[in-house]
Amino acid sequence: MSTVDDYSGDESDDEREKKEILQRMECFNRLFVVASSSVQLYYEKYILRQPCMDSKQSVSQCRERFQRSGSTISRHFAVVLEKVSRMATDLIALEDPFFSSIPEQIRNDSRYMPHFK
DSSP states (O other), X not given: OOXXXXXXXXXXXXXXXXXXXXXXXXXXXXXXXXXXXXXXXXIIIIITTHHHHHTTOOHHHHHHHXXXXXXXXXXXXXXHHHXXXXXXXXXXXXXXXXXXXXXXXXHTOTTTGGGGO
């Protein structure tokens, strides 16, 4: 139900605005829970297994250590990678998608400026 559906003539603009803000906060909280669970999943699956990669163990040694087949590890990695990629498209956005202004550091540096003309 949207705030338009909730409209009653007795509500002031402030009350409607507060309801809308609360709905947006609730939506943000839901998104945060989903994002944090994805990060937790990533942490559990890959960061905890990082010592395997840091110590330059072979794939077979890593499989033995975590008692998983190579296909299981690859499948879980693909799932986490897809979730993190989806998060990136939702959470990472350009402040100025049309590049209407050029930052001072780039404008004054001859190495970068030719690419922004």
